[in-house]
Amino acid sequence: MKRFLKEPLVHFTVLALTIFAAYGLVDRRAGPAPDRIVVTAPKIEQLAAIFARIRQRPPRAEELKGLIDDYVKEEIYVREALVLGLDEDDAVIRRRLRLKMEFLDDAVVDALAPTESELDTYLRTHAADFQVDSMLAFQHVFLSPERHGEKVAQQAASVLELLLTDPAIDTASLGDATLLPGELPLSSKTAIAQTFGDDFAEAVDTAMPGRWTGPIESSFGVHLVRVSERRPGYVPALAEVRDAVAREWVNARRREIDEARFKALLDRYQVSIEGFTQPSASP
């Protein structure tokens, strides 16, 4: 039975029966004078304008007639649907209306214009969100665990010694071939992590620049690394990140406005929730 109740077909059947029943209750012939639908000139203009926006050309005469007829049909169906209460308990319509209410905030949000000092305060209180990554340039020699097996650590130690004793050595002659770039120009730590993984990027970021060091492990294998340049991360000045700060300031205000507005509206309601018991703390 539970499964039966879940079937959409059942829902539709029940809905259809309800509609027919409702129609039966409304005696059309005995009703008052027919409702009027007036298609005004501005409405026709609007229909034509929407058409032009979508099709990127104005409608031809017969197309405009089609739009008007379609509008009349829609208007009649919408009115009748509202009479039948078909808008009630309709999840799509309710969510749409809720979204529209939230969308009202946007008019207000659009009008916001933060001052320099507001932005400056926001930047200082949310410094971590705007932190600029450290930038690193490095070379590395790669050793593949597939190729060296358990001797990979030993191999790494001897290659490191070569690199330290002969700084002019051609690094391409050392280590194993890999698809990882052998040398990276100045790149952000995030970009390095995208290719080499987080742990590797972290280790390279803390390596002493200018000298070969290692082994540093990645999920690909073992690396000997020489950082040639490191520009430390920093919290930027407002001028450098003004747009991003303004965007986040506005987003924060958007949330505040929505919360404040909802609270104000909630205050106008008395809400009673019946038959709900707070779930007890789980064992």
Next chain:
Amino acid sequence: MSRMKALAGLALLLLTPPAIGQAGQEAVGISGTLTEGTAEKVFPTERPYSPYAGRNFPTRPFFGDTHLHTAVSFDAGFFGARLTPRDAYRFARGEEIVATGGEPARLSRPLDFLVVADHSDNMGVFPDLLAGKPEILADPKARAWYDMIQSGRGAEAAVQIIVAFGEGTVPDVLKYGPETRAYKSTWQDTIKAAEEYNDPARFTAFIGYEWTSNTGGNNLHRNVIFRDGGAKASQVVPYTTAQPLGSDDPRDLWDWMRAYENKTGGNVLAIAHNGNLSNGIMFPLIESFTGKPVDRAYAERRARWEPLYEVTQQKGDGETHPLLSPNDEFADYETWDDGNLDATVAKKPEMLEFEYARSALRNGLVLAARLGTNPYKFGMIGSSDSHTGLAAMEEENYFGKTSAMEPSPERLTEPFFANEKTGITVMDWQASASGYAAVWATENTREALWDAMQRKETYATTGSRMMVRFFGGFDFDAADADNRNPGATGYSKGVPMGGDLGPAPAGKAPTFLVAALKDPLGANLDRYQIVKGWVDGRGRTQEKAYDVAWGGNRAPGPDGKVPSVGSTVDVENATWTNTIGAPELIAVWQDPDFDPELRAFYYGRVIEIPTPRWTAYDAKRYGVEPLEGTQMTITERAYTSPIWYTPPAR
């Protein structure tokens, strides 16, 4: 909950929105047909000392999602999605946000780009009041609200306005009839959100929408992606499918795209998806709208506007089907073949040929010979089609197809939707945590990414971020596989994925330089395969998958196939180890069966070793027993755009 989901599933089918588009401008960059002249121009033989000077080819792929829905899509809203385009962009660029269901959500690492592809309509607001029109400001009450908003007390003003409407005390100047109400569309707001989060070189926020042609439940959906910013995109509104304003025929969408380009000087492209739910009409030989064979105009326009196909996503993988590729042991992957999108019509085997990428690429060769243009000359991308606002397609971090399917103990056992009449039931567990689009662009900007999509220098992944190279030419030799920089070799001696092999020099067969590097957070690679499709001497299409590089010590069997890599997956604990397979693969392969008189295409398929599927992580984390038959492991994969060979005209 499950009743809601069943209805919601149905609604998704009925309401999914549409998209299409593309621009036919000359591809920018280094693609197209390889000739000696072009190769020399791009890669002068005298190389400068610095390996980076003059380098203008893409050095790393950018990963993103070209197909994400938010609460603005009304079907997503029906499923309960609360997240907005702004939330979606924030999540994609790596921020932690709270999902609709209340769970905090964050990606393992940022994506490089995102297209929010919602549908749109008009929503009324009070723009005139904010614009401070004189007739409005003349009214004391309206003036007071205006001043409140200007002084930062907008929330207060908004409440007062709402209350005034409710009490019928709103000033006449603010009352709009339906004919005169000023509208601000969600489209404008979606554009604005993309503009705010587009951060060239760090994160690209594309403007886009979905055109949802779905007549009879047969999926012909397309996503339209703009190369341009808001200045151009806001001059138009998205094309729709509803008559009389819109149309469900892709030809009409292509008209819209052309009109957009003519009007604005901008560029758009369209990406179709879910041929598997089209019931035989996604890649037609006989057009469903006319009942006539696909003609030259259709072929030319489809080729021009639709350079890519979304070959993998949550509602099933679309590379090929086991019945179409019976000799391909990897063909049955996340297959959704019960019926059309709303499950109102069950699948028949004869529909499959016109639904999957590989068979379409094959038929495209035949159509190219007949019509002079190949309508199905497309590249490959993957994307999520998530309706949650969250592009979260990692197996251990999967936030579901809809907000009703966000992480919960129930989603292992609940139906996604069911259709009594056809007897089709699709369970939540069948949703695939897939996929992402990988783009070989020179930089992370709208322009560079879009141009790379246009020239098809892209590949699809099922959620993994493996790096895949695929180059074709006539001069690659075994030593090129020892090179540490396949990019430099590949571009100088061949064409990348999405390109065309030029005429074959006498006695030479095509060679391919292939390379793949595992996802830094992911599993080792099992094998790199090349899938070849061709038209034989009798005009019939053929296909074959070749193993060209693989991890570990395995030798191909007598049938030429490399044996299975095995599995390290512990399903119960949802773990695996990288003790089989290889972190990287590289090889040069030459087609052993080449006939210069026959049309052909080649694409790469890279397969990871088996790993736990999202269902295994859920079973472990929630302690829920999965239903019998639930798929618990997965072999993530990538599909590259093809490289085509066309025999010289005689």
